[in-house]
Amino acid sequence: MSATLRELADLAGARVVGEADRCVARVAPLEEATADAVAFCADERHLPALRRTRAAGVLVRDEHIGACPATALVVDDPYYAYAAVAQHLHPPQRPAGGVHPAATVAGDAELGAGASVAAHAVVAAGAALGEGAVVEPGAYIGPGARLGADSWIGANAVLGAACVVGERAILQPGAVVGADGFGYAPGPAGAGWRKVPQLGAVRIGDDVEIGANATVDRGAQADTVIEVGVKLDSHVHIAHNCRVGARTVIAGGTVLGGSVRLGAGCMIGGQTAITDHVEIADGVTLMGMTGVTSSICEPGAAYGSPLPAQPVRQWRRNTVRVTQLDGLFRRVRRLEATAEQAGGEEGGEAGA
Amino acid sequence: MSATLRELADLAGARVVGEADRCVARVAPLEEATADAVAFCADERHLPALRRTRAAGVLVRDEHIGACPATALVVDDPYYAYAAVAQHLHPPQRPAGGVHPAATVAGDAELGAGASVAAHAVVAAGAALGEGAVVEPGAYIGPGARLGADSWIGANAVLGAACVVGERAILQPGAVVGADGFGYAPGPAGAGWRKVPQLGAVRIGDDVEIGANATVDRGAQADTVIEVGVKLDSHVHIAHNCRVGARTVIAGGTVLGGSVRLGAGCMIGGQTAITDHVEIADGVTLMGMTGVTSSICEPGAAYGSPLPAQPVRQWRRNTVRVTQLDGLFRRVRRLEATAEQAGGEEGGEAGA
């Protein structure tokens, strides 16, 4: 794929300063770009690299034009523009539509125009693929499941029975959507746990991305819901009955307990854990490794809980102290009481 | 599947108050149930919904009969009874037995009556499936592995060579049982690590459930053991040589180090980590995100370690203080010494 800088500027809503007719074929970092490449400069830290770049064109902010030796494509947000340009120059290699001879597609499955099913993938009875949907090798589309137009399910990923994915969504390889939720009823002593059938499905909106080996469990009665534009990183786990609000982003290894409700536009750091039934308002930020055990109702709030890494010797001294903290507070309270009393006596003396 | 309320009452050991002959076809929440549905009311919080429900029947505790506008199925534990009723009305859709033409089953594999092997699944040499066992698409049963009667291995899950699963067990999609344990011997400086062959297998008891993309590694010499009735959530990791006691439940993302011994009937929260060789007594509860580095010998104990999420500004102030805690304890000790001395002097003065 190649394009002129003019075409890319139009695509990105950029103003061109310099030669617009040069043709480029790829994106590259400022340092590595050559005459066939377009780069971007997002902020001041990259100005030295910008001054030395050999790129044909660079996406830059207005105030950096002076430092740009190449054709400048001037935009408010070079990184956001870069994403569009990179998508244009490096489109994913969509397979030619159709069903591979070594795939297994049920007779009553519906395949939209241009949909493709790769080798050893399975599309079960009653399932449906939208136009241009892509099923990679070894992926599984369960009975009655639906993968929307232009959506993509990666190698060996699983979309369980009756689960629904919107358009332009991506399930990375190994992702499992629609496994049973973790629901068991405790029996009388010694009887163990009785499995509670997980009767809901998973509904995933348009433009969602689910990371490699991430898991989204089906609901116990109602559906688990991932709204439009949500991005889940690798190893994220969304338990049964959760609702993740539109455009929320969750980094790697984070685990949501059952029935958690995350607002829209949240940013959740990696390795975080959110307890069952917690509700989190729109636009909340959680630092990585945060443990959330009660609801956060203030939209846009930022929360954290992790401890900073310390040299082990120091850590050993300090963390044992954490287990003695309550006692320390009492000791300080006693000292304060003594000091107040002494102060009072002194005051008394002073007044004497 | 449908049943009369009488039949469901018999199944659940319930006493019927009201019309027992009504026929229902599904379970539903109190709020959404209609005349074809049975619901449950586990506690007081749901009494308003109970009073308004349109369900044909409701599983209730004796003290809530008065609030039940439908036929009451009276039991001690409505949720436990609900699980049985839901299993009866919504049985998993077992495939018709037999081997799919696109499956690969070794000539010497044993298949019990009614066992099924789906498309692109593999049952390797010397493996055995019990009666009614289900192998979903793309799943792999390694050489000499055994999947017990009525057990179920999900899409693209893996049961490694020589590993054994009991009856009525479930491996959710993407689960990996029997990967090599993480065992390496450190060499002399610069030589790196030498792989220690992992010669044990994994033995999984009856009625165990292993979550989506969870992993249970094979033992180094002896087997890794998961006892009967254990439930592991998605992304749980059980390292080599562990033993997880009967009916213990482990929530999502928890990691057990090598040779950990967990007692029976434990409840382990999500994102927890347990260090190598730790032993934990029966019936222990660990909160989510707890780090366990030494054994817990008291049966039934409850442990925790995570910090509560705080607003980031407050978190920043407090967590830097954690790294200064040991110093604070010393400062308080000095203040106490000073106060004691002063108190002594004062005492002296008072005595003077």
Added chain:
Amino acid sequence: MSATLRELADLAGARVVGEADRCVARVAPLEEATADAVAFCADERHLPALRRTRAAGVLVRDEHIGACPATALVVDDPYYAYAAVAQHLHPPQRPAGGVHPAATVAGDAELGAGASVAAHAVVAAGAALGEGAVVEPGAYIGPGARLGADSWIGANAVLGAACVVGERAILQPGAVVGADGFGYAPGPAGAGWRKVPQLGAVRIGDDVEIGANATVDRGAQADTVIEVGVKLDSHVHIAHNCRVGARTVIAGGTVLGGSVRLGAGCMIGGQTAITDHVEIADGVTLMGMTGVTSSICEPGAAYGSPLPAQPVRQWRRNTVRVTQLDGLFRRVRRLEATAEQAGGEEGGEAGA
């Protein structure tokens, strides 16, 4: 596979004390070894078992010869020697080379001598397998990917397009190498996230092992790099653009953010999280559950951050105190000021 103790001693660089001609067929723990087995005794804790062992031979340190009732194979490091002996007596069962009839291999894929591709595995266009490479059932080798000589990709594991694995490497079942990195550009308010194409690949060195269901994402522009001899445990996540230095070992469930640089020879505990762009020097040790948010520049340093598990009642009292710590430090400062003042006054008095 069987061998004489002499042959094993040669293999392990051991000195034989006792009968060298005895033949053994397996390794076993000291307690379970019989006359066909060789065992090892790594340290003093195992001396009682050593004295009672029925093994034909035992790998021991020089100072333990006296306690060894069997032929002693004397080495400096019995565990490291054991790994070599166990590898020799229990080699992995390599499949006979060749392509299973139910595998799918692209016409232009290159297969080295003795390479094998199992049932329902896929080797895509332009991919290459080195001599003796093993592709297990259901595994996927993407377009242009390369799996080096004697490397092994487990059941249902995924090696993405253009990713490269060195020699003698192992990808355990369910591992995903080369999924897209987690890269999105935020748009103007409400516009959501725009996917940034992930154009790099993953390069994995010789003798690397990637755990079950672990994930290594492809780079955004340059490649993600795992250097020679690295060992990643199950569920480890390596984000885009990371570089993990040679022979570094990372335990289960640890998550690296984007562009992290880990030095060589590091030992990283489980459930740890390292923030984007952090750099960690060679030979650093991180305890399990550590959160690292800034670079660690001192080679060989050891860091930790987790809190010890406490009984829940005690935990409740202490952790609420953590959220009040900053205030406590201020209170102690005030007490110290008061005490100093009082001390000063007293001093003044003394000087008077």
